[in-house]
Amino acid sequence: AEGDRSLAEGLRAYRSGGEGFEGVLGSDFLLSLAPWVERFIGEVFAIEAEVRALRERTRSHEVVMAFKKHFVLRRARRYRGGFPWSFAELDQWLDQEVRRRGWSGEDREWAIARLGEGWLEEEAAHAEAIDRLTQWCGLILQDPQAALAVQGWSSFRLPQRVDPEALVPLKRWEDRPGAPLVAAEGSLRCRDGFHLTDPRMDPRDVQSEVHYCLYCHAHEGDFCAKGFPEKKGVAELGLKVDPLGVILTGCPLEERISEMQVLKRDGWSIAALAMAMVDNPMVPATGHRICNDCMKSCIYQKQDPVNIPQVETRILTDVLNLPWGVEIYALLTRWNPLRRTQYLAQPYNGRKVLVAGMGPAGFTMAHHLLQEGCAVVGIDGLKIEPLPQPWLEQPIRDWSRLQEDLDDRILLGFGGVAEYGITVRWDKNFLKLIYLTLARRPNFQMFGGVRLGGTVTVEDAWALGFDHVCIATGAGLPRMVPMGESLARGMRQASDFLMALQLTGAGKRSSLANLQVRLPAVVIGGGLTAVDTATEVQAYYVRQVEKVLARYERMAARSGEEALRAGLCAEDTEILDEFLSHGRAVRAERARAAAEHEAPNFVPLIRSWGGVTLAYRKGMRQSPAYTRNHEELIKAMEEGLYYREGLEPLRAELDRYGHVAQMVFRQMHETEGRWLASDQDWSMPARAVFIAAGTVPNTLYEREYPGTFQLDGDHFQTHVAHPRGPLQAVQVAEHCKAPESGPFTSYTDHGGHRISFIGDTHPVFHGSVVKAIASAKAAYPQVMRSLQGLADGGGDLAAFQQRLRHLLRARVLRIDRGNPAVVELWVEAPLAARNFRPGQFFRLQTYESHSAERAGTRLQIPVLTVSGAGVEGDAVRLLVLQWGTGPRLVGRLEPGDP
Ligand SMILES: Cc1cc2nc3c(=O)[nH]c(=O)nc-3n(C[C@H](O)[C@H](O)[C@H](O)COP(=O)(O)OP(=O)(O)OC[C@H]3O[C@@H](n4cnc5c(N)ncnc54)[C@H](O)[C@@H]3O)c2cc1C
Ligand code: SF4
The missing domain is CATH 3.50.50.60 (FAD/NAD(P)-binding domain)
Structure with a gap:
């Protein structure tokens, strides 16, 4: 912040933990700093013109927002006068006024708003025109026929009262008792295939949401972020429970929503993104059609809340759509001056952490530990497709290069249930962005098809040189419903x-x-x-x-x-x-x-x-x-x-x-x-x-290796770790905002190693993507503290990474097609071979991105469950019966294939 000395001094104090940055003061400081971040990024990427154009485009909706406030909400809603002209006459008159100024009628909403706001500048001189426009708005508010003229206009979309008992508009399919419920009249959508089902709000509608916000951070009433208190200022009374029984925690990440919206309102999109990323660097995995905890706690409880997820996703996509938008996001994950801690990625600190599970909890934990300087190895039991090498090595100018139609996108396998559970209502290209930014980090390695408890055990992890294991393996088994013939x-x-x-x-x-x-x-x-x-x-x-x-x-x-x-x-x-x-x-x-x-x-x-x-x-x-x-x-x-x-x-x-x-x-x-x-x-x-009767947290490891962990009901017992002290069991916290969530399992060994658990595996953070992300945010500082007590880490990182590549990658070593009924496959997978147990099953699958397409059919081996038939050195022997198309493709594999 060269241009502002006092701000530069403030930044130094902020980073060194100085006082005066709490509450509103902190918000004000960040709000004055954020535009500098935007200007700086614009310069670094040489995109000042594009950034300026985006700012102007965003601000161009301002006139519509002003019109909505001045004419629709203030004048027309309160209008009690008569209507001497018909709607058609008024409508025609407005068209003439627009044409007279030489404006195209293409964006009629903007043109009429511009007219009205222009007249208000000299109110007395334009009293009659203002009156006529007020009547035009008034008729629209009263007459559904007139309202057709403004269908889809943000200026006439008004917040509705919320009835918690009737949130989903439904009707009976037929007029008889026992008929099923269906969507209300006229609301059916035609869906065809697996394209993104939701095109999201347009930029103007988003600005309308932004303007609807009351920017409550200014009086510390931003309950969307902090949670809705039973009584403001009396924290002991806890958080409110809404009429549906949901605790109003607000955003589990405490994202600075109000401040983000102030910046977006003023056209600072990059700054708004940086603000959101202070607490939520994984912002592509939150937002529209993923989370809504913030909306539930918005100060508007009796009428529609601000649609924050739409705003957040718009801010992200506006930045991504700039030239080098992908790189801007990637940069902000590693360097974000608005953050008080982790504003810059630290150099390698000699610590190595194994994160099991690459869902939202696992990838967020990987991010935070990398920022702290740890080397991180992420493993996932399921296949993870490789990214194209050029993406990892060269900067990407256009976000569109990463975007694929979800209907024929290659499922990368990165992102856990966000990838293979959540449907195409959510844009999964965002997961690719997170994958890419992590995969580019030199201290990060990731291996798909490697299961904690199968290929790698906890003891293996310590023997390999890891200092900590984080379990982020999600929900385990589905809850069973007792009923007859459930296996038919x-x-x-x-x-x-x-x-x-x-x-x-x-x-x-x-x-x-x-x-x-x-x-x-x-x-x-x-x-x-x-x-x-x-x-x-x-x-x-x-x-x-x-x-x-x-x-x-x-x-x-x-x-x-x-x-x-x-x-x-x-x-x-x-x-x-x-x-x-x-x-x-x-x-x-x-x-x-x-x-x-x-x-x-x-x-x-x-x-x-x-x-x-x-x-x-x-x-x-x-x-x-x-x-x-x-x-x-x-x-x-x-x-x-x-x-x-x-x-x-x-x-x-x-x-x-x-x-x-x-x-x-x-x-x-x-x-x-x-x-x-x-x-x-x-x-x-x-x-x-x-x-679909729900799932229970994943404690499979304890079942496979009994005695490793203490359980508390269907989950690991939650523990806290005191600095240099022993682990202490704690009760499960009431909600994700409680100060002590207990991120450690009971595990500890002679070397002082600990094992944390987060996300759906954890009883406090179970059930949503944003909570999974929040669990990693809450746990990483405690993990870092627990690493301090360990003997010196260090060692040659490159050699460590090379060794893991050798031990954890699987590839075809030999294939014997001599018997037409059975293909004998030898797969080199050293650690899996070492931990092989007779009768063990393996998943055999090839990468989609490596499989050829013939006559519209992808020749990929789908998931085959194959029993292992022994080991020889570093290789596992698999026998694949030649029955069906998938198994027959196994015979086409060649030595060296992954
Ligand atoms: C159909 C569906 C829809 C949903 N919709 C939403 C939604 O709209 N919004 C929302 O917020 N949440 C939604 N959720 C919930 C949300 O997806 C999860 O809460 C979230 O993904 C949990 O993240 P996680 O990282 O803890 O676990 P997961 O996403 O489950 O990731 C765990 C990962 O660990 C891997 N793994 C498991 N065992 C092992 C092992 N032993 N070794 C190595 N790896 C292992 C798994 O393969 C997986 O990739 C939905 C869930 C489902 C099933
Ligand atoms: S989103 Fe709602 S609670 Fe949050 S700042 Fe805006 S009006 Fe206030």
């Missing part, structure tokens, strides 16, 4: 379906993966996993039947229908015919829609085949999806789902082939706010049943 064909865990859909790429046209789903489908559960499963089943079903039809026609043309069907049993033939007829119906709908130049609408077809029903044991209003993130329910219902309340699953009933045919439920009834079982059963046809 057609019954699945919802999370298995989502994972198979994404990890095998089954939803892609080019994929060979086999994932059979039939309709009608029932999804049992009330959380986001159930909601996501239901929407994806619908989208996938359409793709599946189209794929079957197209492949069937191609194969039949080659070998004849008779030959094709010869090997099929009666059940397979039935299913094939069902899929072919549905495939033809989908094709006909596509043709119809194309002829009428509109998007195909598959909802009526899906409904005619029985549809997809969400079945929950209580009312929707009690479901976790409703209480925590009702927007997701609104959007999901818009895709045409059915919702049935009060259904407790009892059993599945099977057809003559042993496949599920219908579900039987116990009916529940609401009495005085409680859902109680009745003595009535209720059945519905179901060819696919998905169970």
Whole structure:
């Protein structure tokens, strides 16, 4: 801050922990510093003109915001006079006024706002025009017909009262008791495939949200960040609980939301991003369609809150869309002058940490430890695709280079459940950005297909030279629902379906993966996993039947229908015919829609085949999806789902082939706010049943190596570590803002090594991406303190990294195709070979990015579960039966293939 000496001195004091930066003073200081960061970045990247243009574009909406305030909210809403002109006359007059000034009518909202604001500059001289414009606005507010003229205008979008009991607009499908609930009239959306389902707000709407904000940091009332207190200024009373029973914690990261919005309001987009990144360097993994804890705690409790996630995502994308936007984000993760700590990445400090799990918790922990100077090795049990080498070595000018259509994007496998659970409602290209910024760090290594407890044990970690292990392995097993025939064909865990859909790429046209789903489908559960499963089943079903039809026609043309069907049993033939007829119906709908130049609408077809029903044991209003993130329910219902309340699953009933045919439920009834079982059963046809009853934290390691950790119920016992003192068990904190979350497990050894656990594995941070990120933010300072007590680290980092590459990478060593029924594969994987146990299973899969595409089909080995058949030196022997397409591709592998 050369240009401002006192600010430069302030910055020095800020960094050295000086006083005077608490509360409002700190906010004011950062707000005066942030524009300097923007100017500096503009200069460094030589993009001053583009940054200025973005600022002007952002500020160009100012006039519309002023018009909304002065005319719509103040004058028109309070107008009590008469309406001597008709709406059409006023509308025509406005058009003439716009034309008279030579403005194009393209952005009519802007032009009319400009007119009005111009007149207000000389109010007395333009009293009549102001009056007429007020009437025009007034008629729009009163008359739905007139309102059509301003459809989609930010200036006329007014906050609505919030009724916690009616957050999701619904109606009964048919006018009879027992009919399912569906989305309200006129709100169905046509979805086709796996493209991003939500285009987000446009820049003007976002500015409107920004202007709606009251910038409460100025009086320390920014509850969106800090949490909504029971009583302001009396911290002992704790946080408020909303009418749906949710503790209003605000943003788990305490992101400086109010300050960020002030900067965005004034056009400082890079500065606003830097402000958000003070507390949330992983900002691409938060925001729109991911989190809403901030909105829930906004000061507006009785009317719509400020849509902060939309604002945050807009700020990020505005910066990414600048030339070198990717590099600006990457720079701000390593260097951010607005941060009091970690404003600059530290040089290597000799400490090495193994982070198990590369979901949001794990990648955030990796980031913070790298900033502190540690070397970090991230492992994940699942495959992680490599990034193109040039991206790692050369700066990227255009964000568009990283962006892919989600419908045919290569699933990188980085990001845990954010990657393979959360659906295409959220732009997963953002995960690639985080992956890229981490992968470029020289002190970071990452290995996919390496499981803590399988390939690497805790003892291996110490023997390899690690100083700390952080467990970020997410939620473990799904909760089971006790019911009859739960293992029958057609019954699945919802999370298995989502994972198979994404990890095998089954939803892609080019994929060979086999994932059979039939309709009608029932999804049992009330959380986001159930909601996501239901929407994806619908989208996938359409793709599946189209794929079957197209492949069937191609194969039949080659070998004849008779030959094709010869090997099929009666059940397979039935299913094939069902899929072919549905495939033809989908094709006909596509043709119809194309002829009428509109998007195909598959909802009526899906409904005619029985549809997809969400079945929950209580009312929707009690479901976790409703209480925590009702927007997701609104959007999901818009895709045409059915919702049935009060259904407790009892059993599945099977057809003559042993496949599920219908579900039987116990009916529940609401009495005085409680859902109680009745003595009535209720059945519905179901060819696919998905169970989404929640998950429990991952404590699998303790099951595999009993005695390693103390458990507390279904999770690791939470511990705190006192400086140089022993670990101390603590109770599970009430919420993620509690001062002591207990980030350590009970583990400690003679060398003083400790093991932390974060994210979904941790009972306090379980359940959301932003909480997972917050858990790493809360835990890393304690991890750093615990490292101080250890014997000197150090050693040659390059040699350490080289050794890990050798031990943890898997590649084909030898392949024997001598027996036509079985391929014998030797895979070099030294650590896996060392820890091999007879009967152990391995996942065999190739990288999608390394697999060739032939005639629209990707020749990738999908996930195969193969049992290990012994070891020889550093190699594991796998025997793959040549049964099915995937296993046959194994025979095409060559020595050296990863
Ligand atoms: C369908 C669905 C929708 C969701 N929607 C939302 C949403 O909209 N918003 C939101 O905030 N949250 C959502 N969530 C929850 C959110 O995704 C999780 O809370 C979050 O991903 C937890 O992050 P994590 O890093 O703790 O764990 P995870 O994301 O589960 O990552 C854990 C990683 O560890 C790996 N792993 C597991 N065991 C081992 C091992 N032994 N060794 C090495 N690696 C291992 C896994 O492969 C995984 O990659 C959703 C979850 C699901 C299932
Ligand atoms: S988002 Fe809501 S709580 Fe936060 S500063 Fe704005 S108005 Fe206040």
